[in-house]
Amino acid sequence: MSVIRKLNAWLLWSLPLVFLGVFFFYPLGVILAYSLTRLSAFQAEVASAVLPLPVILRILGFTTWQAFLSTLLTLLVGLPGAYLLGRYQFRGKAFLQAWMGVPFMMPALVVAACFDTLLGPRGWINLGLMELFGLTAPPIQFSNTFGAILTAHVFYNTTIVLRLVGDFWSHLDRRFSQAAQVLGANRWQTLRKVILPLLTPSILAAALLVFMFDFTSFGVILVLGGPRFRTLEVEIYYQTVGLFNLPAAATLAILQLACTFTLTLLYTRLSERQRPVSMRPQTYNQARLTSWRSRLFAVVTVSFLTVFFISPLAALALRSVSRLEPDRGQRTLSSPGITLDFYRELSANRRRSLFYAPPASAISISLAYASITVALSLALGLPAAWAQARLASPKVNRLFDSLLMLPLGASAVTLGLGFILTFDQPPLDLRASPALIPLAHTLVALPFVVRSLAPALRSIKPKLRQAANVMGANAWVQFTRVELPLINRAILSAAIFAFTISLGEFGATAIISRPEYPTIPVAIFRLLSQPGGLNYGQALALSTILMFVSAAGMILIQRLRITETGEF
Amino acid sequence: MKRLCLLILVSFLATACGTPFFGKDTTAGPATLKVMTHDSFAASEDVIKAFETENNVTLQFLASGDAGTALNKAILSKGNPLADVFYGVDNTFLSRALEEDIFEPYRSPLLKEIPDEFKIDSKNRALPVDYGDVCLNYDKAYFAERSLQPPQTLDDLLKPEYRSMLVVQNPATSSPGLAFLLTTISYYGEEGYLAYWQALKDNDVLVVNDWERAYYTEFSRWGGARPIVVSYSSSPPFEVIFSETPISEPPTAVVTGAGACYRQIEFAGILKGTKNRRLAEKWIDFMLSTRFQEDIPLQMYVFPVNPAARLDEVFVKYLFKPEQPAMLDPELIAANREAWIQAWSEVVLR
Numbered sequence: 001m002s003v004i005r006k007l008n009a010w011l012l013w014s015l016p017l018v019f020l021g022v023f024f025f026y027p028l029g030v031i032l033a034y035s036l037t038r039l040s041a042f043q044a045e046v047a048s049a050v051l052p053l054p055v056i057l058r059i060l061g062f063t064t065w066q067a068f069l070s071t072l073l074t075l076l077v078g079l080p081g082a083y084l085l086g087r088y089q090f091r092g093k094a095f096l097q098a099w100m101g102v103p104f105m106m107p108a109l110v111v112a113a114c115f116d117t118l119l120g121p122r123g124w125i126n127l128g129l130m131e132l133f134g135l136t137a138p139p140i141q142f143s144n145t146f147g148a149i150l151t152a153h154v155f156y157n158t159t160i161v162l163r164l165v166g167d168f169w170s171h172l173d174r175r176f177s178q179a180a181q182v183l184g185a186n187r188w189q190t191l192r193k194v195i196l197p198l199l200t201p202s203i204l205a206a207a208l209l210v211f212m213f214d215f216t217s218f219g220v221i222l223v224l225g226g227p228r229f230r231t232l233e234v235e236i237y238y239q240t241v242g243l244f245n246l247p248a249a250a251t252l253a254i255l256q257l258a259c260t261f262t263l264t265l266l267y268t269r270l271s272e273r274q275r276p277v278s279m280r281p282q283t284y285n286q287a288r289l290t291s292w293r294s295r296l297f298a299v300v301t302v303s304f305l306t307v308f309f310i311s312p313l314a315a316l317a318l319r320s321v322s323r324l325e326p327d328r329g330q331r332t333l334s335s336p337g338i339t340l341d342f343y344r345e346l347s348a349n350r351r352r353s354l355f356y357a358p359p360a361s362a363i364s365i366s367l368a369y370a371s372i373t374v375a376l377s378l379a380l381g382l383p384a385a386w387a388q389a390r391l392a393s394p395k396v397n398r399l400f401d402s403l404l405m406l407p408l409g410a411s412a413v414t415l416g417l418g419f420i421l422t423f424d425q426p427p428l429d430l431r432a433s434p435a436l437i438p439l440a441h442t443l444v445a446l447p448f449v450v451r452s453l454a455p456a457l458r459s460i461k462p463k464l465r466q467a468a469n470v471m472g473a474n475a476w477v478q479f480t481r482v483e484l485p486l487i488n489r490a491i492l493s494a495a496i497f498a499f500t501i502s503l504g505e506f507g508a509t510a511i512i513s514r515p516e517y518p519t520i521p522v523a524i525f526r527l528l529s530q531p532g533g534l535n536y537g538q539a540l541a542l543s544t545i546l547m548f549v550s551a552a553g554m555i556l557i558q559r560l561r562i563t564e565t566g567e568f
Numbered sequence: 569m570k571r572l573c574l575l576i577l578v579s580f581l582a583t584a585c586g587t588p589f590f591g592k593d594t595t596a597g598p599a600t601l602k603v604m605t606h607d608s609f610a611a612s613e614d615v616i617k618a619f620e621t622e623n624n625v626t627l628q629f630l631a632s633g634d635a636g637t638a639l640n641k642a643i644l645s646k647g648n649p650l651a652d653v654f655y656g657v658d659n660t661f662l663s664r665a666l667e668e669d670i671f672e673p674y675r676s677p678l679l680k681e682i683p684d685e686f687k688i689d690s691k692n693r694a695l696p697v698d699y700g701d702v703c704l705n706y707d708k709a710y711f712a713e714r715s716l717q718p719p720q721t722l723d724d725l726l727k728p729e730y731r732s733m734l735v736v737q738n739p740a741t742s743s744p745g746l747a748f749l750l751t752t753i754s755y756y757g758e759e760g761y762l763a764y765w766q767a768l769k770d771n772d773v774l775v776v777n778d779w780e781r782a783y784y785t786e787f788s789r790w791g792g793a794r795p796i797v798v799s800y801s802s803s804p805p806f807e808v809i810f811s812e813t814p815i816s817e818p819p820t821a822v823v824t825g826a827g828a829c830y831r832q833i834e835f836a837g838i839l840k841g842t843k844n845r846r847l848a849e850k851w852i853d854f855m856l857s858t859r860f861q862e863d864i865p866l867q868m869y870v871f872p873v874n875p876a877a878r879l880d881e882v883f884v885k886y887l888f889k890p891e892q893p894a895m896l897d898p899e900l901i902a903a904n905r906e907a908w909i910q911a912w913s914e915v916v917l918r
Contacts, residue, residue, distance in 0.1 A: 121792040227738035241636035515631040532810025
């Protein structure tokens with residue numbers, strides 16, 4: 001039996017692994033090997049080709065430092081929210097939670113535009129302060145600061161803490177703390193001695209995932225951090241594109257992959273220990289806001305979250321319907337008029353350009369790529385999740401799961417160039433094919449899909465399958481008639497994850513896209529890189545559209561989430 | 569369960585609908601000519617159609633990221649080229665392309681119409697298509713309100729009255745940023761440019777990573793507090809064309825003093841190993857002909873190298889002509905790019 005189980009596990013894992021092997025490890029290996037051979041080919045003149053160790057260490061040091069600080073801040077912001085969402089039931093909760101997830105899906109350029117409309121030199125806040133205190137210069141300098149990087153990272157990743165920790169908290173039996181209090185512990189002691197130790201694994205897992213995203217951050221550093229800051233990912237891009245110093249880029253890429261791999265191994269280890277106590281359904285653990293203390297806490301937390309997460313998004317939406325060219329020198333908070341011009345202009349091909357994409361077509365192209373991503377990542381993610389939940393040994397799971405996470409840590413430029421080198425022969429000449437885009441998106445979406453599906457599969461009571469077995473159902477019938485219907489909602493939520501990730505992806509898409517088929521982020525970038533008010537206004541309008549499409553997706557996820565512990 | 573089936577069905581339908589445009593072009597019919605470009609390439613539909621019907625060919629454009637990334641892709645696919653023609657390598661990247669030997673020489677008959685100043689590659693591997701000047705732009709209203717004279721030269725930027733007014737891009741990540749660094753190197757020489765940048769820094773220059781941020785966030789015309797920005801000589805006419813409400817005068821102007829602008833020329837070339845040499849030649853000829861050349865400005869914000877191409881009246885009226893734009897030898901740039909940027913970072917970003 002166990003041999004068969006093992007064999008089955010391998011079989012089920014093999015599909016996603018083959019996919020990963022063909023579309024990730026193979027091109028990545030080829031480009032890294034090619035880069036390093038260039039080193040020996042030019043050996044004489046390449047004393048400078050590989051960066052000196054102190055420089056590498058400095059970049060690695062900064063990358064780690066900013067990721068560490070960002071993670072700490074994200075936890076600080078996220079934990080009170082996680083407590084609120086985990087322990088209390090109140091109106092508008094689902095809505096709040098959904099909007100908190102939107103930033104996670106937005107391309108960095110759009111997030112930068114959000115913060116600019118709020119905190120830029122002529123953003124709403126600076127304008128307001130200038131008007132209020134009669135200042136002539138904007139008092140807040142936001143972009144190009146270390147603070148901007150940290151803020152943007154918190155903005156992006158807090159939703160991970162809310163989901164992982166908040167979900168876990170909501171299933172944590174309330175009777176633990178009640179028992180502690182009966183035994184004479186005060187609130188503080190209960191939190192420190194009972195709740196925190198129980199929460200630690202989920203907090204650590206959330207922290208590690210956040211750390212990983214911050215560690216490989218690219219757009220935020222480049223766009224909001226400005227020229228003084230460089231992470232590994234930014235340096236890889238610069239060495240590859242700016243200097244064509246492939247050996248140096250490859251060295252850094254390998255370093256980054258090694259760091260990511262170690263982190264994911266650690267992460268999967270920690271998230272495995274995450275179910276030590278018996279869990280209870282949310283409804284038993286969540287209370288209404290009845291005491292004044294809980295109400296005050298809720299008001300403070302919700303207002304903070306709203307201000308921090310929803311106001312930048314709202315500012316962007318507001319700006320996309322405001323006139324941008326008020327009278328010179330008299331621009332105040334109140335002067336700009338309301339207009340829908342930018343939305344109207346989106347559907348006019350003024351230049352009769354060949355590559356003009358009306359918003360409707362950019363949206364439908366984005367949707368088409370996203371649907372393919374969904375189909376592909378479900379087809380690959382389901383067997384992986386099933387194997388993970390049922391069959392494989394923890395060790396095998398850990399390794400495979402880390403491999404699956406690895407694409408999150410690879411630089412888009414490196415992988416893009418790898419595709420060029422590898423898929424150049426007729427059976428798989430994909431170099432110019434638009435099919436590459438959903439393939440790349442699937443690489444990114446797969447770990448999320450598996451993370452949504454595996455816990456749901458794990459939560460199915462063995463009794464149910466045993467009963468089916470007794471009644472003569474074979475494994476396939478059990479799967480299709482018992483398990484699939486039970487994880488229906490988890491599948492839908494995984495699907496929507498894949499969907500939104502695909503909608504917002506920009507880095508890889510920009511390198512491999514075909515100009516006739518631009519996605520929404522690509523179309524936004526195209527508009528942003530042209531001078532003139534109409535172009536800028538349209539970029540804002542399209543960003544707002546993307547935002548609402550993402551939000552709709554998140555709200556759908558919210559509604560469909562199964563009541564078991566979700567994982568990220 | 570029903571919903572799940574529906575979802576899967578929809579996904580497969582989407583995949584199926586997608587297939588035609590994901591499939592390979594193996595069907596018989598017109599030949600396909602592939603043109604690899606950077607992601608700012610654009611052209612009018614009817615211009616491209618005209619070429620396609622005339623030559624019974626289907627054009628396929630491959631946008632391959634920014635100019636640097638696109639070139640890297642062309643270099644990596646050297647043995648088995650991705651496309652037949654590459655368009656979009658500029659004079660700052662030209663040496664990389666020539667050194668890596670990705671182009672086949674082609675002496676287009678139309679080259680004789682093009683002024684010699686644009687023909688940088690004497691072996692005609694890379695043929696000039698368009699040019700643009702990277703110049704300092706300023707916000708006219710800002711200076712008018714303060715009755716301040718806008719700067720005329722690079723030296724002016726060091727004066728105390730222009731303190732905290734300039735925003736530039738990082739030469740490591742931005743093409744106009746690099747062009748402006750090269751302007752200063754050409755103007756002050758390799759020995760003098762760092763001192764100039766030190767003085768600019770003392771006068772509180774602001775550096776951002778990309779053009780979008782400099783122009784739309786920091787430039788006072790759009791969102792910012794700084795009235796002078798590194799952009800293109802073509803930006804003012806485009807402010808008129810893409811204005812939110814019709815205007816007759818551009819709100820911005822260009823510093824055109826001698827040596828204050830940098831000329832970027834973009835080239836096209838036939839990729840080595842193409843199987844469509846004859847068609848590729850035709851396409852190159854077409855790109856140099858007035859039909860295509862006249863289409864360039866409105867589509868790509870740069871200007872035709874062929875002087876026979878007529879410009880739209882907005883450009884005739886509002887285009888600023890810089891005096892003696894600077895230009896450095898591509899080989900010199902290739903040899904020093906890294907060192908220059910490194911030295912610049914030490915001075916400006918520290």
